[in-house]
Amino acid sequence: YLTRKPSSGLPKPPGPKPLPLVGNILNLTTHQLWLRVTDWSMTYGKVIYVHVFGQGLVFLSTAEACIDLLDKRGSIYSDKPHLVMCGELCGCENMAAFTSYGDQMRRQRKLMQRALGPTAIPKYHSLLEMETPWFLKRLLENPEDYITPIRRYAGGMTLLVVYGYQVKSDDDTFLQLADHCIDLLANEIASGGGIWPVDIFPALRRLPEWMPGAGFLKKARAWRAKIEELVDKPYEFVQESLRKGIALPSFCSTLLEENEAQDAQGDFDLRWTANSMYTGSIDTTMTLVLQFFLAMIEHPEAMKKAQKEIDSVVGNDRLPTFADRENLPYLEALFNECLRYGVGVPLSLPHRLMEDDIYEGMFIPKGSLVFANVWNILRDETMFKDAHLFKPERYLEPVDEETAKRRDPKNYSFGFGRRICPGRYLVQSSAWILMASLLATMDISKAVDANGKQIEPEVKYENSIFRMPSKLQMNIKPRSERAVGIIDELTNGQQ
């Protein structure tokens, strides 16, 4: 990379000035990098180029640039970084979010499309409707610890859909294993873009583990073992349940019964694809739901309006169902606004450019890692007037179809092109039913101190990939005795 000169003589996209050799390492940060990148875009424009030891990083800050490159030139913009530490040493190269552009990626995406495509989702609706009252019950039992039931819902739902596995407790082995691995991935292995010294100097991987400076090899060995455990254990659970004849219908059980995993490649693909869906769903779903909680305490007027709509359509004797969805336009708008305002994955996930490219007179070198600055897109004033405000009403204005499509945050929040999020239809159902049921039965508000004064939330964003709000103090209370009664009736049994 260091020696590559634009053959065309065209300049690379602008960006902050790099230092010799190390490049822009001092300009980067693992803390809310999207804010810094957005600041750069004010100075340098919609395409920004920086490098770290010659590894190019390109940030696309408008929807137009993302669509032009990641969508329309998808045949060269859909590879993934070839990361020595994350991919090879820690074994993540077989997870869907990391697989190189090629046959393995296509096979995995085909399997995920089968499980999570728009036509597959309605078959999970009754499952989701059954899970939701349990979530409400757990939340009511311990509202201060509201994150635990959200985590259990996000993980439990995918374990059920993917493996037919029912989570029985908050300290369930699979949930804990998944939490541990996701934390490793987001905050250790892939934090800071996943680039380790060994990615820049691959020869380092041949160092003996005992040598000073080779501690990363020992870490990688331990992390790899954990990740493989998470891939194998839930899959073996399905195989065992099928042998015993007690398997619940799931993505894995169906494909195993259809003999899709007969040969080694089929088995490998299914194992890793199932794991990719599971790991891909937890922090993302949690982030959206936590952003919803935050929005509700900060915008009580929006909560009241959605509750009024639900009361008038659903009544007070049952929970909302998917059949009610089309009659709840304000709730739909609120859902969209949580997706937009919360920006769960603000820099999306990097795509690797497979060939040199030229865009609007700028030279983008092969091998660059390209990030969609979803944060900036979802704060774009030309699409979302008063973008800094939480305003569900913005989606209710009558506009033509083209404008409505342009202003739909669902078109940006889940990434772009051939790597677009395969779980987007599932979460649009799972998070919607959760929000609808919560609003139907509970009031969420800021906590109050001993003097009855509301405590202003001090939100921190500590995760370097997901914009997940930190734990806050809030008041979560049932709206009425009747609401508690409905939840009790629906959970009158063991789970």
Ligand code: HEM
């Ligand atoms: C609100 C929730 C979610 C958000 C905001 C979200 C967002 C994203 C984004 C931005 C990407 C990167 C796309 C790109 O590279 O252009 C992605 C990829 C991915 N997501 Fe999601 N996601 C969510 C929920 C889910 C769920 C529920 C699942 C699984 C059931 C899932 C599975 C995946 C997988 C496997 C990938 C990697 C795809 C690939 O590289 O080919 N996501 N997601």
